[in-house]
Amino acid sequence: MSLLETVVPAAAETADIWSQIFVFVLATFIGLGVIRRVSRLLYTPLMSLTNAISAIAVVGAILVAGPDYPVEIRILGAIAVFASMTNIVSGFLITERMLKMFKSEKKPAEGNHP
Amino acid sequence: MTAGLVQLAYLVATGLFVFALHWMNAPATARRGVYAGVVGMLLAVVATWAQPEVVHHLWIVVAIVAGFAVGVPLSRVPLTAVPQRTALSHAFGGLAAGLVGTAKFYLWYGEGSAQLTEFRTVAIILEVLLGFLTFTGSLMAAGKLQEVKWIPQRPVIYPLQNVTNIGLLLLAAGLGVGVVLQPTAIWAPVAFGAIVVLALVFGVLLIIPIGGADMPTVIAILNSYAGLAAVAMGFVLGNKLLITAGALDGSSGLILAIIMCKAMNRSFTNVLFGAFGQVQQIKAAGEERVYKAESIEGAGQVLEQANLVVIVPGYGMAVAQAQHKVRELYDQLRKRGIAVKFAIHPVAGRMPGHMNVLLAEADIPYTDLVEMDEINPDMPQVDVALVVGANDVVNPAARSDKGSPIYGMPIIDADRARTVFAIKRSKNPGFAGIDNELYFSDKTWMLFGDAKNVIGELVKQMAGGSGMH
Numbered sequence: 213m214s215l216l217e218t219v220v221p222a223a224a225e226t227a228d229i230w231s232q233i234f235v236f237v238l239a240t241f242i243g244l245g246v247i248r249r250v251s252r253l254l255y256t257p258l259m260s261l262t263n264a265i266s267a268i269a270v271v272g273a274i275l276v277a278g279p280d281y282p283v284e285i286r287i288l289g290a291i292a293v294f295a296s297m298t299n300i301v302s303g304f305l306i307t308e309r310m311l312k313m314f315k316s317e318k319k320p321a322e323g324n325h326p
Numbered sequence: 327m328t329a330g331l332v333q334l335a336y337l338v339a340t341g342l343f344v345f346a347l348h349w350m351n352a353p354a355t356a357r358r359g360v361y362a363g364v365v366g367m368l369l370a371v372v373a374t375w376a377q378p379e380v381v382h383h384l385w386i387v388v389a390i391v392a393g394f395a396v397g398v399p400l401s402r403v404p405l406t407a408v409p410q411r412t413a414l415s416h417a418f419g420g421l422a423a424g425l426v427g428t429a430k431f432y433l434w435y436g437e438g439s440a441q442l443t444e445f446r447t448v449a450i451i452l453e454v455l456l457g458f459l460t461f462t463g464s465l466m467a468a469g470k471l472q473e474v475k476w477i478p479q480r481p482v483i484y485p486l487q488n489v490t491n492i493g494l495l496l497l498a499a500g501l502g503v504g505v506v507l508q509p510t511a512i513w514a515p516v517a518f519g520a521i522v523v524l525a526l527v528f529g530v531l532l533i534i535p536i537g538g539a540d541m542p543t544v545i546a547i548l549n550s551y552a553g554l555a556a557v558a559m560g561f562v563l564g565n566k567l568l569i570t571a572g573a574l575d576g577s578s579g580l581i582l583a584i585i586m587c588k589a590m591n592r593s594f595t596n597v598l599f600g601a602f603g604q605v606q607q608i609k610a611a612g613e614e615r616v617y618k619a620e621s622i623e624g625a626g627q628v629l630e631q632a633n634l635v636v637i638v639p640g641y642g643m644a645v646a647q648a649q650h651k652v653r654e655l656y657d658q659l660r661k662r663g664i665a666v667k668f669a670i671h672p673v674a675g676r677m678p679g680h681m682n683v684l685l686a687e688a689d690i691p692y693t694d695l696v697e698m699d700e701i702n703p704d705m706p707q708v709d710v711a712l713v714v715g716a717n718d719v720v721n722p723a724a725r726s727d728k729g730s731p732i733y734g735m736p737i738i739d740a741d742r743a744r745t746v747f748a749i750k751r752s753k754n755p756g757f758a759g760i761d762n763e764l765y766f767s768d769k770t771w772m773l774f775g776d777a778k779n780v781i782g783e784l785v786k787q788m789a790g791g792s793g794m795h
Contacts (some may be wrong), residue, residue, distance in 0.1 A: 229445050239573035240576065241573060246574075247578045251353060252682075253679065253692050256680055257411050258578065261360065264413045266552050266553045272423075272426045272562075275380070278386055287385075292421070295421045296393070296418070301396075301401065310683050311356045
């Protein structure tokens with residue numbers, strides 16, 4: 213894709229910019245609609261889940277760390293991969309850990325201790 | 327992997343992320359959301375990694391392994407430390423965005439003017455601004471929440487604070503405009519470096535005037551920034567998956583921040599630039615007033631007579647790690663046929679939803695956790711309201727005292743219950759530094775001490791009576 217980018221004529225590039233902005237605006241509306249319905253009980257797990265999802269930055273980080281770029285550039289990319297990966301791992305794990313704790317009225321058998 | 331397949335994988339990942347958030351609308355389906363998120367992320371990483379331009383693999387592998395090594399312990403922190411962990415992960419998110427932006431700028435600068443189009447340069451500058459200010463800002467927030475010694479807990483305020491902050495931001499914006507206009511100028515890399523430094527400094531300055539009571543809002547705002555930084559990265563790289571996932575995160579943070587602000591009757595700008603801490607100086611003047619203390623025995627007897635008890639938890643419960651003792655008290659009361667509900671204020675604790683998670687950890691069914699708006703109409707029927715380490719969220723001054731800094735903030739009407747017991751560590755005012763009218767009310771009795779100990783004593787008292795445990 214990055215090969216393509218260099219040869220795209222200006223008009224196509226403008227169209228692409230607009231399509232990106234469209235995607236952003238529509239995704240924001242979807243986000244607002246979906247998040248508005250999230251259970252108030254779950255705001256803390258919601259936050260750790262969105263932490264993990266926004267660590268999608270890992271995609272950009274890999275695209276900087278992986279190609280045949282100068283070493284300094286790739287070092288920055290590798291640190292970014294590390295930072296995003298930390299968020300992915302801890303974000304998903306802690307969300308799962310918290311959600312497991314939410315139980316409804318039906319109590320499980322005896323023997324639960326802190 | 328062909329470009330088409332990569333885009334398809336990204337599209338599926340986007341869909342999975344939307345479903346992940348959608349399933350968070352009920353505790354029963356929420357865990358499915360986590361799995362959807364994991365699959366989406368896995369797809370995205372594999373599709374990206376498989377692109378032919380990615381030729382160096384070793385560092386990526388090392389970085390991923392290191393990410394696991396740090397991420398796994400971070401996911402095992404005690405639940406009272408979840409706010410700090412969340413802030414820390416916003417910092418990591420901001421750092422990743424800032425670094426990718428910086429790398430791209432210097433890479434493209436080296437490759438010549440064709441690469442640094444106006445649009446890309448604007449996006450890169452937004453990305454590093456948001457990324458790096460989120461990085462240091464979130465580190466500061468995490469430090470405050472963790473109560474790290476050299477980071478002041480109380481808001482730090484100095485003259486011309488807002489002027490300084492806005493001046494710095496304008497300076498960064500000015501430099502940014504310069505770089506956008508002349509991205510290939512000799513001075514552009516220096517100006518870009520200056521923007522990075524300004525963003526780092528700005529992040530620190532933005533958070534130091536903010537006190538603990540405002541942390542739920544601030545964490546939500548930083549969450550939003552981390553998402554928007556990912557969006558900007560998407561614009562830089564022309565990657566729609568980054569744009570959509572970042573937008574989902576950004577809107578989530580935004581909605582949470584709005585809810586938190588509403589729950590405190592304050593505006594965004596007021597939280598960020600209002601320095602809540604200023605209130606401290608105003609108080610002091612009030613005349614000495616007397617609390618009525620109650621003994622554990624007395625409180626236990628009153629509780630046993632009740633039909634309906636509402637427990638109002640606050641940050642003090644988290645600090646004292648009292649949630650498990652609260653659960654024991656809940657069991658004791660239920661055993662006597664007494665109905666027990668928990669009244670949850672949206673900003674109780676240090677992050678959105680903090681109390682719910684702590685109580686869920688203590689195995690209290692979420693069906694007994696009631697939101698402020700739902701429980702308030704029932705408060706006059708409540709026999710005993712037990713306030714555990716909450717303060718400002720039950721202060722009636724928010725309803726009646728126009729001079730109070732928290733005036734207009736919606737509160738849990740604990741004062742409308744027939745009897746109130748308030749557990750409090752000391753006789754000092756709460757985090758906002760405001761005296762609480764509730765504590766001086768005729769029907770309020772204070773139980774002084776650490777929340778965990780006091781409730782532990784109460785449980786012992788009640789258990790002693792029935793010969794159990």
